[in-house]
Amino acid sequence: MATVEKTLILVNKVGLHARPAALFVQTAARFQASVRVVCNGRQADAKRILPVLQLGAEQGSVLRLFAEGPDADEAINALTRLVQERFGDPE
Amino acid sequence: MTPDRTCVLAWLRRSAAALHEQRDYLTSLDAAIGDADHGINMDRGFTAVLDKLPTVAEADVGTILKTVGATLVSTVGGASGPLYGTAFLRAGTALAGRQELRPVDALAGFEAAYEGIVARGKAQRGEKTMLDAFGPALDALRAAIEAKQPFANALRAAADAAQAGALATTPMMATKGRASYLGQRSIGHQDPGATSLALFFQMMTDGK
Amino acid sequence: MAVGLVIVSHSARLAEGVVELAAQMTHGAVRLAAAGGMDDGGIGTSLARVTQAIASADSGDGVVALIDLGSAALIAEMALESLDAEQRAHVRLSGGPLVEGAILAAVEASVGSPLDEVLATAESARSLEKLKR
Numbered sequence: 066m067a068t069v070e071k072t073l074i075l076v077n078k079v080g081l082h083a084r085p086a087a088l089f090v091q092t093a094a095r096f097q098a099s100v101r102v103v104c105n106g107r108q109a110d111a112k113r114i115l116p117v118l119q120l121g122a123e124q125g126s127v128l129r130l131f132a133e134g135p136d137a138d139e140a141i142n143a144l145t146r147l148v149q150e151r152f153g154d155p156e
Numbered sequence: 157m158t159p160d161r162t163c164v165l166a167w168l169r170r171s172a173a174a175l176h177e178q179r180d181y182l183t184s185l186d187a188a189i190g191d192a193d194h195g196i197n198m199d200r201g202f203t204a205v206l207d208k209l210p211t212v213a214e215a216d217v218g219t220i221l222k223t224v225g226a227t228l229v230s231t232v233g234g235a236s237g238p239l240y241g242t243a244f245l246r247a248g249t250a251l252a253g254r255q256e257l258r259p260v261d262a263l264a265g266f267e268a269a270y271e272g273i274v275a276r277g278k279a280q281r282g283e284k285t286m287l288d289a290f291g292p293a294l295d296a297l298r299a300a301i302e303a304k305q306p307f308a309n310a311l312r313a314a315a316d317a318a319q320a321g322a323l324a325t326t327p328m329m330a331t332k333g334r335a336s337y338l339g340q341r342s343i344g345h346q347d348p349g350a351t352s353l354a355l356f357f358q359m360m361t362d363g364k
Numbered sequence: 365m366a367v368g369l370v371i372v373s374h375s376a377r378l379a380e381g382v383v384e385l386a387a388q389m390t391h392g393a394v395r396l397a398a399a400g401g402m403d404d405g406g407i408g409t410s411l412a413r414v415t416q417a418i419a420s421a422d423s424g425d426g427v428v429a430l431i432d433l434g435s436a437a438l439i440a441e442m443a444l445e446s447l448d449a450e451q452r453a454h455v456r457l458s459g460g461p462l463v464e465g466a467i468l469a470a471v472e473a474s475v476g477s478p479l480d481e482v483l484a485t486a487e488s489a490r491s492l493e494k495l496k497r
Contacts, residue, residue, distance in 0.1 A: 087389040087471040094475030114471040143449045197408070229442060233374075233408020238438035241411075276438055334434055 069098075069137040072143075073128045077151035085152040092115045092143050098134025102146070108155035111144070158182040159307070161217050161258045168224060172202035178355060183346040185285060187337040193234055194348040201240070202234035216255055221265070222248030235333060236349060238271050239286065246272030249289060258300045270294050277332060284330040284342060286349035293318035293357050311360045318354035325350045367473040367482040368395035368421030370429040371466055372414055372436045376401030382430075386470035397421040399429075406434055409436045412448040414443040416457055418485035426479035430465050438449055457481045464489035 077085060079148035081104075090117035093100045104126050109116035111130070124129060128148065143153045175182070175198045182195030205227050212220045225244030229237050252267035254261060270290050274280065281291040296317035300310035325347035330336045335347070369386065373379040379400025387398055399417035402408040414429070421427045431437050440457050447455065456479060458465055469486035477485070 083467060085386060087474070090471055091475055112475060113485075115485060115492065118468075118492060132375050229411040229439070232402070233402050233406060233410075233435075235435035235438055237408070238435060238442050242442070276441070
């Protein structure tokens with residue numbers, strides 16, 4: 066199965082801090098596809114909160130997403146939207 | 157005479173009164189190496205026990221002790237709640253249905269209580285805890301009962317051993333409970349839990 | 365529904381505060397119950413409060429209880445022993461850090477993870493670095 070890949074830049078102020086990380090994980094977990102996220106030379110399962118927090122992703126960090134599975138496109142789209150909409154934060 | 161449920165109830169009342177009187181002393185011991193609440197907690201627990209005793213005035217020894225244990229667990233607050241609570245609950249289970257206590261019954265009750273504290277606290281003797289009073293008391297009680305001494309003498313021996321055990325906690329270094337946070341600095345202070353434990357044994361010998 | 369969480373603390377306000385923080389992560393998807401303080405409002409842990417909290421956090425998928433210090437662990441163990449065998453089989457105690465463990469476990473539970481994964485996540489919070497080095 067093909068891997069869907071996407072590169073994003075974190076635009077929200079606090080980065081993948083507790084609440085945004087929780088939303089990120091909760092969004093990834095809605096999909097069957099497996100999603101990996103790579104940042105700062107570290108890799109995390111996008112559905113696991115601790116590894117995602119341990120990425121240490123801050124504002125301006127580059128996130129590379131890799132999704133595999135029947136709904137990989139939808140998963141990448143949903144995560145992209147979340148990041149681009151700054152996790153619902155004003156800044 | 158063989159102690160019966162009335163003796164047990166009287167012992168609990170005397171213990172409650174003693175804990176109330178020694179409240180500030182126990183708390184001051186705890187202030188040195190713990191969180192300065194042992195006397196307050198034990199007094200609160202046994203005040204609640206006194207309120208509960210009328211509901212078990214006609215009950216067997218096992219039920220009385222189990223009621224004490226359950227009350228302590230929900231009213232003491234600190235670690236003494238689950239520790240003393242477990243001790244009374246286990247003794248109550250061991251003595252279920254008894255109206256009178258032969259010496260071997262009393263010994264079985266104390267052994268169950270001791271094992272309950274060991275299991276709950278994952279503790280053993282030599283760690284500057286209530287077990288350092290309880291262990292010697294149990295040894296003395298067992299030896300006296302096995303030597304067929306009068307029960308009153310056996311209790312006297314147990315109370316003396318408990319008191320000596322409590323005093324002997326002073327030079328120990330705590331390795332369990334809040335006092336263990338202090339490490340070496342826990343040395344030189346008498347353990348409040350061992351002190352209250354010894355008080356319970358003293359109250360078995362008073363008023364005879 | 366999801367694995368529920370119980371926050372056992374000597375302080376009612378601390379337990380409620382941790383629940384408040386964790387709830388911000390879960391948006392109602394996870395049952396969170398505070399078991400802090402004594403019935404008279406004093407500092408301490410109450411067996412009755414812990415057993416009630418376990419019952420209210422359990423939707424059938426299990427409960428992870430997190431504890432603050434010392435006697436909270438003893439009380440939580442007694443609460444577990446007081447349950448019948450069937451209930452006890454789906455309650456776990458975590459010795460992980462209270463705040464981080466609760467937040468991480470709440471997120472883990474919110475994505476529908478099973479009991480032992482929620483427990484593992486609560487425990488794993490020990491390795492979370494608070495300060496960037």
